[in-house]
Amino acid sequence: MTTEEHTARAMVEAVGIGRDFTVAEGRFPRRVKRVVPAVRSIDLTVRPGEIVACLGPNGAGKSSTMKMLTGILSPTRGSLRVAGLEPSRRRTTLARRIGVVFGQRTGLWWDLPLRDSLELTRHLYRVPAAEHAHRYAELTELLELGPFLSTPVRQLSLGQRMRGDLTAALLHNPRLLVLDEPTIGLDVVSKATIRSFLARLNREEGTTILLTTHDLGDVERLCERVVVIDRGSVAFDGGLDGLRARDPGSDIETVVAGLYRDGAARP
Amino acid sequence: MADPIAPRRVPHLVPRPVQDYARLAWTWTRTAFQYPAGLALMTTGVVLSVVAEFGAVLVVFWRAGELAGFSMAEGMVVYGLAAAAFGTADLLMGNVERLGERIRSGELDTMLVRPVSPLVQMATDDFSPRRLGKILPALGILAAGLWWAAPEWTAGKALVxxxxxxxxxxICASVWLVGACLQFFVADAREAANSVTYGGQALTEYPLAVYGQGIVRAVTFTVPLAFVSWQPVLYVLDRPDPTGLPDALRFAGPAVAVLAAAVAALAWRTGLRHYRSTGS
Amino acid sequence: MLVHGAVYARGLRRYSTYRAATLAGVLTNSVFGAINAMVLLALFGARPEINGYDATDAVTQVFIGQALIGVTLIISGPSLDLSTRIRTGDVAMDLLRPVPLQSWWLAQDLGRATFAFAWRGLPTFAVGALLFDLAAPDAPLATVVSLLLVAVLGFALRYLYTLSGFWILDVRGLWTLMGFVGPVAAGMMLPLALFPAPVADVLRLLPWASLVQIPAEIYLGKDTLPGGSALGGLALQAGWATVLLGLGAWVTGRATRKVVVQGG
Structure with a gap:
């Protein structure tokens, strides 16, 4: 395949994207502004149907990268296309093509029963009623939402809420699902449910999934490809096997920890 | 299933943001009615707050007889106009003043990944009919004041x-939004902005002639709150402007409103752009 | 008492970090004070004296009221973190402390009130004095004592509102109501002297009046005080403080039993 075709078909195509923040330091009269690169330069291509996990220590630039991919944050440099669009310019259109879940907070409405939240999502994403009904029934069954559909979101357990969030993000049938720490804080059973659901979604519907995580269990269960981000750059991009091969004697956690340390040792 | 990457074309006559606004507001209203006792209590609170506020206005006019040349009936028209306008702006837009909280909690990010204007989402969040507890009494006071003051009506005058x-x-909603947008730049700007928004409301509840020329000019030409209650009252009662500004100003309301809305839209866009380049 | 001293100091320190908010508070209170003062000046322009109040008295009271907003927090929402702790159930931990809940929060709130008085109340009053003619205190010592009682009373009232959270699920309605009725009954929006005499006489005896009206009358040296003197005014304030704190202690006991029985 030629490079052009490849580009046209990629779900995420990031070339050298970076984001600088200006921080002011010191007390008022002597404030000095300093430019700090949160993300230096990231190259990332995600092809349709892939599941890619983004790893990296806290503060490595994962969240900023995810914010750029979803159009929340505009990049300082580089070129970026997600689902064929430039996120920062076409944020609203992009929102209809991708699904986004932030594990740390909910995309549902805190005070509304889950059912109302999902119904509202359908309207905001303009999903036709028949298509919605089909998809809603399917997701409700797969994620076993039935028992708590009429519970206000704030009363749901973390695991229930995450299942609700996933449903809301998938009702409009996006081809790309972006998940920021989807299993954070979940118990073993909830994690397993979420993982097998994501694997099935990818296998049966071909949904491309890009997720960030600190949980290597997510990676081992779900992903063939791992991207390690450290200090705002890509420190590793390749298969799980490639990651293991870097240090055949150790388990995967040690390898990843070693990658973080390497990064920290860099000037 | 249709190719989801192709944008869906849903035929509609009403602009999308308005549709989304109505949908969100309706959902919140329904939720509010699911806790009728809480809603009743909060609405009562709002009604009594209007009673307290208006009571103070009545006491002042009762003691003064005439305040800066305005009778109690005319004072009621001023109060009714100001309270109705601020109440309605509060109903439609009031929640934007919680912008700072939304930024700190990350809720704004959640709003940005939905295909709906974040302004619409923020304005409708916690939309509640309890705010009618301010608007309806205010309209009642306005009607009573107009009936008592008995200006001469024509169809054209009623329309204007x-x-x-x-x-x-x-204008109220615009001032409110501009005040809220400061929170994009200064985290603790909410209360400082409140001194303009709520202070402005308090100011417009009395005939502006009370405050002297300097302040009247400030709220005519900078923060244009004079067009909320003062200029409309001069128009409906057909009175010359006692502060010496040209009488033609009373017809400037619609133009000022368009200008204020444009400034507010610009403030919102600028603020959002700033947020999206700093993430804070 | 040692514990209370530490809690007081903690309250004082904690609130002294909110510099920007305090500055904004001074701005808001000054703006509202100025608006109110101008309305009253227009009113007294038509009638030089009403029930022993002249324009200077009225404007002085307006700024006393605005200066005390930060101390009493009579207008804003649930100011004690306690209401959040009641909603989340964390209050169970507070109830387990060897120090009684009420005196613990009283000490902390007095710390906050001290800071609010120094950095929000006094500057607001100074702005008022700069912009308008304000009266000098008639009885400085009695005024100081009265202000101390204001801080205690402000706490005692809010503590009772807050504890209602044990029985009412959503206290926002109550706060909205109290946030508007309180200031009127306190004489913060308008000096009670302007109200029809029978209404004013009743309101003067209610606890809210002891937050602004009574201290203002002590400051101005008015003979409308109970017993006609500053001492009578102080007695009224002290009486309400005792009653409300007693009520607070009793309600705390009821709430504790409720938490113990229901397990939080």
């Missing part, structure tokens, strides 16, 4: 008056 009232609501 209605337009001036709507302009007042737009």
């Amino acid at each position: 008056f209605a337009v001036l009232m709507v302009s007042g609501v737009v």
Whole structure:
């Protein structure tokens, strides 16, 4: 395949994207502004149907990268296309093509029963009623939402809420699902449910999934490809096997920890 | 299933943001009615707050007889206009003042990944009919004041008056939004902005002639709250401007409203752009 | 008492970090004070004296009221973190402390009130004095004592509102109501002297009046005080403080039993 075709078909195509923040330091009269690169330069291509996990220590630039991919944050440099669009310019259109879940907070409405939240999502994403009904029934069954559909979101357990969030993000049938720490804080059973659901979604519907995580269990269960981000750059991009091969004697956690340390040792 | 990457074309006559606004507001209203006791209590609270506020206005006019040349009936028209306009702006837009909280909690990010204007989402969040507890009594006071003051009505005058009232609501909402947008730049700006928004409301509840020329000019030409209650009252009562500004100003309300809305839209866009380049 | 001293100091320190908010508070209170003062000046322009109040008295009271907003927090929402702790159930931990809940929060709130008085109340009053003619205190010592009682009373009232959270699920309605009725009954929006005499006489005896009206009358040296003197005014304030704190202690006991029985 030629490079052009490849580009046209990629779900995420990031070339050298970076984001600088200006921080002011010191007390008022002597404030000095300093430019700090949160993300230096990231190259990332995600092809349709892939599941890619983004790893990296806290503060490595994962969240900023995810914010750029979803159009929340505009990049300082580089070129970026997600689902064929430039996120920062076409944020609203992009929102209809991708699904986004932030594990740390909910995309549902805190005070509304889950059912109302999902119904509202359908309207905001303009999903036709028949298509919605089909998809809603399917997701409700797969994620076993039935028992708590009429519970206000704030009363749901973390695991229930995450299942609700996933449903809301998938009702409009996006081809790309972006998940920021989807299993954070979940118990073993909830994690397993979420993982097998994501694997099935990818296998049966071909949904491309890009997720960030600190949980290597997510990676081992779900992903063939791992991207390690450290200090705002890509420190590793390749298969799980490639990651293991870097240090055949150790388990995967040690390898990843070693990658973080390497990064920290860099000037 | 249709190719989801192709944008869906849903035929519609009403602009999308308006549809989304109505949908969100309706959902919140339904939720509010699911806790009728809480809603009743909060609405009562709002009604009594109007009673308290208006009671103070009545006491002042009762003691003064005439305040800066305005009778109690005319004072009621001023109060009714101001309270109705601010109440309506609060109903439609009031929640934007919680912008700072939304930024700190990350909720704004959640709003940005939905295909709906974040302004619409923020304005409708916690939309509640309890705020009618301010608007309806205010309209009642306005009607009573107009009946008592008994200006001469023509169909044209009623129409112009209605337009001036709507302009007042737009101006209030715009001032409110500009105040909220400061929170994009300064995290703790909420209370400072409140001194303009709520202070402005308090100011417009009395005939502006009370405050002297300097302040009247400030709220005519900088923060244009004079067009919320003062200029409409001069128009409907057909009075010359006692502060010496040209009488033609009373017809400027709609133009000022358009200008204020444009400034507010610009403030919102600038603020959002700033947020999206700093993430804070 | 040692514990209370530490809690007081903690309250004082904690609130002294909110510099920007305090500055904004001074701005808001000054703006509202100025608006109110101008309305009253227009009113007294038509009638030089009403029930022993002249324009200077009225404007002085307006700024006393605005200066005390930060101390009493009579207008804003649930100011004690306690209401959040009641909603989340964390209050169970507070109830387990060897120090009684009420005196613990009283000490902390007095710390906050001290800071609010120094950095929000006094500057607001100074702005008022700069912009308008304000009266000098008639009885400085009695005024100081009265202000101390204001801080205690402000706490005692809010503590009772807050504890209602044990029985009412959503206290926002109550706060909205109290946030508007309180200031009127306190004489913060308008000096009670302007109200029809029978209404004013009743309101003067209610606890809210002891937050602004009574201290203002002590400051101005008015003979409308109970017993006609500053001492009578102080007695009224002290009486309400005792009653409300007693009520607070009793309600705390009821709430504790409720938490113990229901397990939080």
